[in-house]
Amino acid sequence: MTLADYARDHAVHAAVVLVFFLYPPVNGALESSPLAAETAAFLPGITFMIAVLYMGLFAMSFDFVSGYTGYLSFGHAAFYGTGAYFVVLAANGQIPGIPGGTPFMITLLLGALLAALLALVIGSVSFRLTGVYFAMITLGFAQVIYELIRSWGYVSTNPQEGATIGGDGLAIGVPYVDALSLRVGRLTGTSVENLLGLGIDVSATVVSYYALGAVVLASYFAMQRILHSPFGRVMVAIRENEERARAVGYPTYRFKLAAFAISGFFGAVAGGIFAAYARSVSPDNSYFFLVTADALITTIIGGFGTLAGPLFGTAFHQWLEDVLSTESGGLATYIREGVPATVLETDVFGLSVELFVNTALAGRAPLYLGIVFVLFVLFVPNGILGTVRDRLGGTVGKRLPERLRRYRR
Amino acid sequence: MSATALSLGVADPAPLLATGGAADGLRTAVRVLVEGLGKAAVYFTIAVGLTLVFGLMGVLNFAHGAVTMVGAYLGGLVLVLVVGSGTGTLATIGVFFAAMAIVFAVTTAAGSLIELKLIRPIYDRTPTYQILLTFGVSLIIEEVARIVLTLRGIQPDPQWQAPMGTAPDVLLGRTDFLGIAVRRLYLFEVLIGGVVLVAVWLFLTRTLYGLYIRAGSEDTEMVQALGIDVRRAFTVVFGVGTGLAAVGGVLLMWDPIWGPSVLLSIDVLLYAFVVVIIGGLGSFRGTVVAAGIVGIADSVTTWLFTTGVVTFSGLSEVTIFLLLVGMLIVRPQGLYGVEEVGGH
Structure with a gap:
């Protein structure tokens, strides 16, 4: 096997590692850009x-x-x-x-x-x-x-x-x-x-x-x-x-x-x-037990029986935690700061929008994780990576380069 | 069940140790036994629904504890709404039974709906997915409970004190039982546990669905082959199992060791697992016997800790989980379980 073959086999690995490697500087750059509020809320x-x-x-x-x-x-x-x-x-x-x-x-x-x-x-x-x-x-x-x-x-x-x-x-x-x-x-x-x-x-x-x-x-x-x-x-x-x-x-x-x-x-x-x-x-x-349960949930979302899948499942879980967190500028903070006060105080079924944001969004990651988890079990039983593999007809590392080559011709 | 709450549930042991003598030793033994029966009644009530569902459907319901938690809150809500300071003891106990009936009806309906809409589509998959699905449902129930409680200004994690305050004074004291001071709450729990036991036994032996469950826990395929509409039986039994979980919650509501709290969800689930595994998955008789064993083990180890013989505060929890592990090593199918069941 030549070095080129080896590189091609691991191209997807390299890409994922690169994304993880570049994440901090990119995130840092975005935080000092005009998109700072959005970065803090969604990344x-x-x-x-x-x-x-x-x-x-x-x-x-x-x-x-x-x-x-x-x-x-x-x-x-x-x-x-x-x-x-x-x-x-x-x-x-x-x-x-x-x-x-x-x-x-x-x-x-x-x-x-x-x-x-x-x-x-x-x-x-x-x-x-x-x-x-x-x-x-x-x-x-x-x-x-x-x-x-x-x-x-x-x-x-x-x-x-x-x-x-x-x-x-x-x-x-x-x-x-x-x-x-x-x-x-x-x-x-x-x-x-x-x-x-x-x-x-x-x-x-x-x-x-x-x-x-x-x-x-x-x-x-x-x-x-x-x-x-x-x-x-x-x-x-x-x-x-x-x-x-x-x-x-x-x-x-x-x-x-x-x-x-x-x-x-x-x-x-x-x-x-x-x-x-x-x-x-x-x-x-x-x-x-709940620590095991966390791993179980992210494994199912990422793809049961795919080694890299759980990492992506965990990434999704932590993204959800961050977006809905109360400490480091999540979605709730973003809405409270970005939406006019008149909207926040509007009553919907006797509850103000602000109260709804505070109780249904802030710190509620487990709720949405549970819903997503149930939906995955029902409709995407193979998880993210498992489903992608089914679509490509093999592991991503093997099939993606082939697909790309086919398009290049 | 936290260690702090643990110390609330047992009598002060000091006088018993101070006097000594064979008669006192016997009295202590009887007192520990009665407490054990009280705990056994609780363990039985929270586990029996789980074993019914598993017996017929082969589904290990991970949402069982969450439903118990909801039952504790719903039952508490009924009592807080109805019982005032002027309500008499008998009336309060009447309301308690009414709350049990209401909560059972509501959660049975909800459980049937969950079976119909969520579990039915995935029977053809491996049993793992049914475990996963019910676990996801329990996560959602827990979080919704937290949201609702927070909106109503109730702290979700510490026990909700209001319904515990509605317990009539009669139950809080001790009664002289053959010369032994016994907490009346334990006697009350034994009574309720007995009522549930008889009710479930009648359901199993006198109704058609009970017959299906007993047959299904022996051989599900044969039941289907005989032309029984198992789909409808599944819905009914899952509903009843869910309802029984919630009835267990109502029973826990007055018990200071448990009490309404969102944390009940996971605690109840783990203890219910221990009971059904020791008794044998799907076996009603096994659940009765196993609840007795676990309850008495719990009260004996708690007594050992409070007398200072053992200074290790987690003794009763460790003993209970060791019972689970030991039983699985020695006899995986449990006391009365059928060998092939559960080994998917």
């Missing part, structure tokens, strides 16, 4: 894009096992939480054998390996079951860990509220080499002033975005590589017809366990980079 801010990265990776890891082997991992938050708590506790020097100053990249890896081990333990009993029972037993395990971590005084003085990282920002990059690592965190991250002498300042948030993005990209390619290997084909075979896969001679139980461990590993990586950026973790935003 997600960088903090929401960072959430796209870590939640997107978590949703991809969920899809890795659920979408490709067909076993719904309803307790997937257990791995996300393990990654997040491990990183936080390790940063505070609370994990025996790991000194306080250990580089983040190492603790991230160790946390992910621990989660993979946890997945092996949970999986070894859970994969004897199928269908609803598998979903329920994994949910049960995750809830047990959630309840334990909520009451475990070792984590912090108030375990229900979770734990916080003290000290410096955690660095993503080459361990022990300061020049090749970037600290992350809204306040504790590295910020670059006058980048390469070009007069461009890069804020700590934007630096965190790129650093987290690098981890997500590496994880995506690792998972994609596995799925395209013979191992990944066996995963799909298990989903399509497990009995036949077993009859052909594949030890399906071991394959499922391995897939679960890999998926737990990357779920923990997602949790780890989330904790490093947010610098705190609580039982409710890591181990709780």
